[in-house]
Structures are given as C-alpha cells and as structure tokens.
Amino acid sequence: MRNLCSSCQICFALLFLFAPTVHGGELYSTQQYLTGDWGGKRTKLNEAGVHIGLSYTAEPAASVSGGFEQESTYLHNINAELKLDLTKLISLPKTRFLAKYSSRSGDNLSEDYVVPAATEDGRYIYGEYYNKSQEAFGGQTTKLVNFQFTTLFTEDLSLDYGRLVMNDLFLRSDLYCNFMNNAICGSPKGVFTPYSLNAYPDATAGVHAGYKIGEKVQIKAGVFDGGWTEQDKNGWDWTLGENGMAIAAELQFYFHRDAQAGVDDVVKIGVNHHTGDFQAFDSDEISEGQTSFWVLSDWMLYREESADDQGLAAFGSIVFNTDDEISALPMSITAGCIYRGLIPTRDRDKLGLMLTYAEHSDFNTYTHDFVGEKERGNETLVELTYNMVLGYGLELMPSIQYILNPNGSKDFSNVTVLGLKLNVNL
DSSP: OBSOOHHHHHHHHHTTTTOOOOOOOSTTOTTTOTTTTGGGHHHHHHHHTEEEEEEEEEOOEEEEESSSOOOEEOEEEEEEEEEEEHHHHHOOTTEEEEEEEEEEEEOOHIIIIISOSBOTTSOEEOOOOSSOSOTTOSSOSEEEEEEEEEEESSSSEEEEEEEEOGGGTSSOOTTGGGSSSTTTSSSOGGGGTTTOSOOTTOOEEEEEEEEEETTTEEEEEEEEESOGGGSOTTSOOOOOOSSOEEEEEEEEEEEEOOTTSSSOEEEEEEEEEEEEEEEOSSSSOEEEEEEEEEEEEEEEEEEOTTOTTOEEEEEEEEEEESOTTTOSOSEEEEEEEEEESOSTTOTTOEEEEEEEEEEOOTTOOOEETTBOOOOOOOEEEEEEEEEEEEETTEEEEEEEEEEESGGGOSSSOOEEEEEEEEEEEO
16 A cells, blocks of 8 residues: 555554553463464364464555655565474374465555655666665565475484575574564575575575584575576466575574573574576676675673563674675675663563665666666665564564665665554464
8 A cells, every 4th residue: 555644554553552461371372462372272273283373564664854755655464374293293203394375565665765666757767675664575465485394303403395485594583573674674685685595475495404513503504496586476386497596504603592581692604605697787797606695693782680581682794795796785784782671561572773784786787867877875774663562462663764875875865764563463
C-alpha cells in the first residue's frame, strides 16, 4: 500500500503499547504467542513432534527530511513454518524437518522516495538501493523458502540438506534484527552485492555441515546451487546448475558460551565463493566468480547482577569483496550495541544503536539525466531503536534512521527516516 495514512497505521500499531505483559513458563505461553497453547493442543502436538508457527511483521516508515521526496510506505511479511521431529514421527534417527513459507507485499520507501531506482518520469535512475530502510522488503511475492532436513549424527556433528537459506547458517547474529534498516538485519549487506550468498526469503539446494571442536571452536561449511536468481518466484523451481555454485565456510571462536546469558562472546571468520557469472558495472563484460570475506563479533560488555540475560552487548562486522567491478559495496563496516532491560520492570525490552559505513564501488556508475559516470560517495547510516516486548507475542519497535549520502548518492541531501516495526508471533 503506497501513500498510506501513516498516522493511522502508527496509531493502530500503538494500540498494542499498553497491552499487559502476561507471564508464564510453559512452552506456548501467552508471553510468547498471541494465540497461546490452543487449549493445550499445541503442547500435545509438540510432544508428538509437530510445531506450527505463524508470524506477521509490519514496517510502516516515512522519509521526513532530505532525499528525493517526503513520503511514507507500508509493507509486511507473513512467515509460516512447520517443524517436524522425524525421530518421534517416523523413527528416523536424530532428524528434523523444517519448511517455511513467506508472503510479502508493500512498497520500498528507499527505492521509491529516498533515492529512487527510477522515478515516474524516468529522470533519475540509480539502480538497486542496498541498505534499505525497511528490512522486510525483497522478494515481494508468496513463495516457499526452506525445505530442509537436519540430522544430528553426534553431539558435535550436524548436517543440513535440502533447500537452505545461506544466511541462516553464515554471517549472522541474533542481535542484527533488533533494527529495521536492512544494512544488517539478516546479515550485513556487503556480501549480497552481487547476490552471491542468498538470504530469506530466497533458498537454494545445498548441504551444510557444522562441527564443534570442543566447547570453544566450531567450524561450518556448505556447498549450494548458485542459480537462485534464475529460478521462478514461487520457490518450487528446483532447477540446478543455472549459475554455478556457492561454497561457504566459517570458523567460530567462543570465549563465553552460555544459553542463559543472552549473548555469546564470539568471533566469526568466514568466506564465500560463488563460481557463477556476474555482470560488470561499466561494461558488457561478464566476470566469472566472486569471493567475499567477513569477520564479525558479538560481545557481552556488562551483565546485570540480577539477571545474566540483561545488560549491554556490542556487535561489529567487516565484509570485504574482492572484485569491485561487480561488487556494489567492496567493503562495509558495522558496529553497534544493545542494552536489554535498561528500564526497571521492562526486563525484556531492548534499546539499540547501530552504525553502518558502506564503501560504494567506483565502477558502479549510475545515470543522471541519462549521463553516466557520475561519482558516488560512501554511505553512512545511524539507527536508534527501542524494542518493546509487550507479551501476547507482540513486539513494537520505533526506529529513527539518519542516512548520509543515501545509496552513495551525492545528488540528494541526507535523509531522516522514521519507522515502526511490529512483530506478532501467533
């Protein structure tokens, strides 16, 4: 829905602000799910090996200063998932199954109004906007995502196979989606320029293995079909070999690992190589292969004495691409922090601050009045959020973003974006 009444949308979402937080320790308590335990039926299904999940994410946002035009958009993502414990259901040893469906619709504020990919009169054509202000934009259709099996051979060795989402497995942190900007939610976006590592809601055939070397080290590696952009949009096109393959690996070093502590102290070092063909920016030449490297870290800086999962956590990442003739963002750097439980009696709320610096390729020329070879600048964005956990599976997160050289453009002024992210876990 374009040109919505943003105040109406925001007021509708704010109705949830004063919903009471309901406490409970059950697996499907109303603390975590809007529809609760379905009178005990959900727990019984889980005990039999079946989990059914449904969630809704809405992201109204408005450009309130700078950029091309001050406007607002509304978009959403519906995620449905089915998890099966195949050991319980059909006695398949230590094996689980996961299927996800995604349905997305709505308009992209960044490409439509901040720095337009193309305006209605065709005057400005900037191409794809990389660090989008709303992370739920992309793949605006209804499609199958994951269709995967996971087998745990030992406590240390696991194997995922089927249709996999690569950034479920690599270059990820549980902290990233406490923000609305797509610069990090999911994974830092440098590795997707070009699209040589896929992300939700795209999936591809692949095999991924994870192996723990003691308590402190884990290694992950996978091989994936590389032609996900060549497939039909419904997710049921499982054609192989359309554009090479992707090979990814990540080494993880844990300095403090505690499931009750909220955030692990970890450093991850990874690489992804895609063997397919990619179009060069400033010529008709096709480049074969693209390699990306990354380092990321999460670290718990301070834990409150009353609860290990409350306190201040920091995160950071560097993504580097080897070929800037096909990589729109040769390098991107992200740093930020999240404080959980800062306000007394609001123990699960999270205050977040994130900064991303994106280096834009000198070869990625855009057309301005149909004249090429314009210079791009490097982009910097800052986002401040406060994620309110309201109970009944509801989370409401106001966001303010300030973007310098949006999408690397020097033709448009710096932009302020106000947004509101609503998550409903049914």
